[in-house]
Amino acid sequence: MISLAPPLMPVLAAADAAPSPVGTVALSILVVGLLGAVFGIILFVASKKFAVKTDPRVEEVLGALPGANCGACGLAGCPAYAEGVVLKGLAVNLCAPGGAKAAKMIAAVMGVEPGESERRVSVLRCRGSRARAKERMEYRGVADCRAAALVLGGPKACTYGCLGLGTCVEACPFGAIVMGADGLPHVLEARCTACGRCVDACPRHLYVLAPEKRTVHVLCSSRDPGRATRAACEVGCIACKACERACKFDAIHVVDNLAVIDEEKCKNCGACVRACPQAIIGDFRKMRKALAASARSATNAGGEAAAS
Amino acid sequence: MRTFRGGVHPHDHKELAREAAIEPVPLPERLVVSMNQQLGAPAKAVVEPGAEVLRGELLGEAGGFVSAPVHAPTSGRVVDVAPHPHPVAGSAPAVVIEPDGRDAWAEGCDRDSGERLDAVEPGEIVARIREAGVVGMGGATFPTHVKLSPPKDKSIEVVILNGCECEPYLTADHRLMLERTAEVVSGLRLLVKAVGASRGVIGVEANKPDAAQALSGLAAEFGFPVEVLRVKYPQGAEKQLIKALTGREVPSGGLPMDVGCLVQNVGTAVAAHEAVLRARPVTERVCTVTGRGAARPGNYLVRVGMPMAHLLAHAGVRGGVRRLVLGGPMMGLAQWTADVPVLKGTSGVLALMDAPEWKTRACISCGRCVEGCPSYLVPSRLSILAEAGAFSEMIDEANALDCIECGVCTYVCPARRPIVQWIRQAKWEARIRKMKADRVRAEEAKRAQEKESAATA
Numbered sequence: 151m152i153s154l155a156p157p158l159m160p161v162l163a164a165a166d167a168a169p170s171p172v173g174t175v176a177l178s179i180l181v182v183g184l185l186g187a188v189f190g191i192i193l194f195v196a197s198k199k200f201a202v203k204t205d206p207r208v209e210e211v212l213g214a215l216p217g218a219n220c221g222a223c224g225l226a227g228c229p230a231y232a233e234g235v236v237l238k239g240l241a242v243n244l245c246a247p248g249g250a251k252a253a254k255m256i257a258a259v260m261g262v263e264p265g266e267s268e269r270r271v272s273v274l275r276c277r278g279s280r281a282r283a284k285e286r287m288e289y290r291g292v293a294d295c296r297a298a299a300l301v302l303g304g305p306k307a308c309t310y311g312c313l314g315l316g317t318c319v320e321a322c323p324f325g326a327i328v329m330g331a332d333g334l335p336h337v338l339e340a341r342c343t344a345c346g347r348c349v350d351a352c353p354r355h356l357y358v359l360a361p362e363k364r365t366v367h368v369l370c371s372s373r374d375p376g377r378a379t380r381a382a383c384e385v386g387c388i389a390c391k392a393c394e395r396a397c398k399f400d401a402i403h404v405v406d407n408l409a410v411i412d413e414e415k416c417k418n419c420g421a422c423v424r425a426c427p428q429a430i431i432g433d434f435r436k437m438r439k440a441l442a443a444s445a446r447s448a449t450n451a452g453g454e455a456a457a458s
Numbered sequence: 459m460r461t462f463r464g465g466v467h468p469h470d471h472k473e474l475a476r477e478a479a480i481e482p483v484p485l486p487e488r489l490v491v492s493m494n495q496q497l498g499a500p501a502k503a504v505v506e507p508g509a510e511v512l513r514g515e516l517l518g519e520a521g522g523f524v525s526a527p528v529h530a531p532t533s534g535r536v537v538d539v540a541p542h543p544h545p546v547a548g549s550a551p552a553v554v555i556e557p558d559g560r561d562a563w564a565e566g567c568d569r570d571s572g573e574r575l576d577a578v579e580p581g582e583i584v585a586r587i588r589e590a591g592v593v594g595m596g597g598a599t600f601p602t603h604v605k606l607s608p609p610k611d612k613s614i615e616v617v618i619l620n621g622c623e624c625e626p627y628l629t630a631d632h633r634l635m636l637e638r639t640a641e642v643v644s645g646l647r648l649l650v651k652a653v654g655a656s657r658g659v660i661g662v663e664a665n666k667p668d669a670a671q672a673l674s675g676l677a678a679e680f681g682f683p684v685e686v687l688r689v690k691y692p693q694g695a696e697k698q699l700i701k702a703l704t705g706r707e708v709p710s711g712g713l714p715m716d717v718g719c720l721v722q723n724v725g726t727a728v729a730a731h732e733a734v735l736r737a738r739p740v741t742e743r744v745c746t747v748t749g750r751g752a753a754r755p756g757n758y759l760v761r762v763g764m765p766m767a768h769l770l771a772h773a774g775v776r777g778g779v780r781r782l783v784l785g786g787p788m789m790g791l792a793q794w795t796a797d798v799p800v801l802k803g804t805s806g807v808l809a810l811m812d813a814p815e816w817k818t819r820a821c822i823s824c825g826r827c828v829e830g831c832p833s834y835l836v837p838s839r840l841s842i843l844a845e846a847g848a849f850s851e852m853i854d855e856a857n858a859l860d861c862i863e864c865g866v867c868t869y870v871c872p873a874r875r876p877i878v879q880w881i882r883q884a885k886w887e888a889r890i891r892k893m894k895a896d897r898v899r900a901e902e903a904k905r906a907q908e909k910e911s912a913a914t915a
Binding site: 286287290291296297300301302303309320 | 886
């Protein structure tokens, strides 16, 4: 081994040989201090000369936003939206996670009316769980709905339904979608902020953002003719038009083999829910009540409230 | 012996069907002629149920420039025009024909024009190939006339005929080169003439010495050398074949014409010969049915639209088949039903008796995929990015779009990682991203225009 020490020795020796240690220290302080002063002045002048004027309201608006950077407003994150509101005059109620509260705060900063911001939630328009929807092949590829959909249209017999591999669960930044034991994802409405990530993530376009107060939804997306749908799934729309006949408000129609609700006309009465022989029209009011009841009983029993 | 960088040597199993001469399969009760026979736009059906058609009559017209027409594979009655299971797209519109048994050609088709090859003008060759619906018969089904119509600023100097058939199991091209040698060479002469190339060359893998020998005599007459290439998968991939034969590399995102090359499968050459000199549109092809599940593995002359179940029954495929793969084992697609029809690009059907189960594990960075990748990619990095959902990075930083999906990385991976599927997904995400960007751009342009018109008003 070659020692590294000998070449260093002269340097150390030279340092030792300096005439006065006190003088060296004083000189160092002087040099560094002078350098600091010069750079300080340069920085001060530069900061004044090249100052960027920012609107203080941007910071205030940013403070009112939840900071999830979910992109629900259509911009790349909260800072971009805050800038957009102040500098480009975007509407103040575009933040879905922030809801009415954030809209009010932003409106106060900007000195405008908050406008209407209706709470919306994400709805999965498929009830084809593992037990109800047939699989036509065994899929052993990448466990991702988007990848599975590329393989001959996916493993399920219904080419419109949920693939059940949980890409939406992964995509939700708020943990509002959980995979149920039945192989279908479930939206936890309390946590849903209608940011729309699930809408983009689902290769089958099964999610829709609907106002929370709308309680009747068609929970099927199959546009196959009735016979094909029935062969593929127990809970598919067979286009029988029973809902059309039951509706007193002319609000539900079968279009392309699928029942579609006209939001303008629907009164959420639930007549179609009762009429549907396939039970694919869901009444969310009932569901929410049941959910609340089960949560209550669970807390009463002292157990962990597990919403399913 | 010439070859390219990378690749693998899977057991080829070609002994199963290599010796079986091409054998025609009797017509089934129904033919399901898919309108989606080619890469690009699907054909548009031009017949109605009830119509009587003759073999070679037009069933669907090309749906665009990158598309090809589809013709009746036999004479009979059209009984249905409806969506039908499709081996690649999942489902596609198809014309269902009930054969009348006469198998009569339409007027003008199947004539020996008596025309000498030299008498046909290059433009006429391309036109006849387009009208006959010739597509890449190796399996990619890219419309041949598009490849034969390079833009003005590109010139094709060498036409390469691909007789490698590097996919294991498949022997259809091998038999074609042995039994229809004259047509293969005639097809090459037509292709060379169509693009005005200065030379043509035939590439054959070293495991088919008989085919190379059969071709070399006749090809030499016209000055086409037959090059014997090392046996290695994917030797028959377009860019790898060009590299092996000419030493040129197709640039990233480029086409063979960028390096003055045109590659066509030997089956396409035969189809071109039939189309130009015999006025026969593509209505049949040679398809290998093999695998341990087939009692009579062989090379069958099948009509386009023949239901797979009919072909399998003819080749003695009985129960117990665990996997049905259309195409070769490396790039072919496993099927969920034998209800799918034969397409112009169906080069083989494998009836396999096993369905191995495996578990995907974490990448161990062994580098086998990097060594094997013929496209100079780093598949391990691509797979890790895909797991993290970083599809944009796969495309922008790891060149996922240069992947030819040959399957080498997935084949050699000891951690059983589905790398090719991840890359396919990345390519799909790239398409979606581009669509979204285009939409945003269009909206912005519209807004700018509105603003402008408002300003002028």
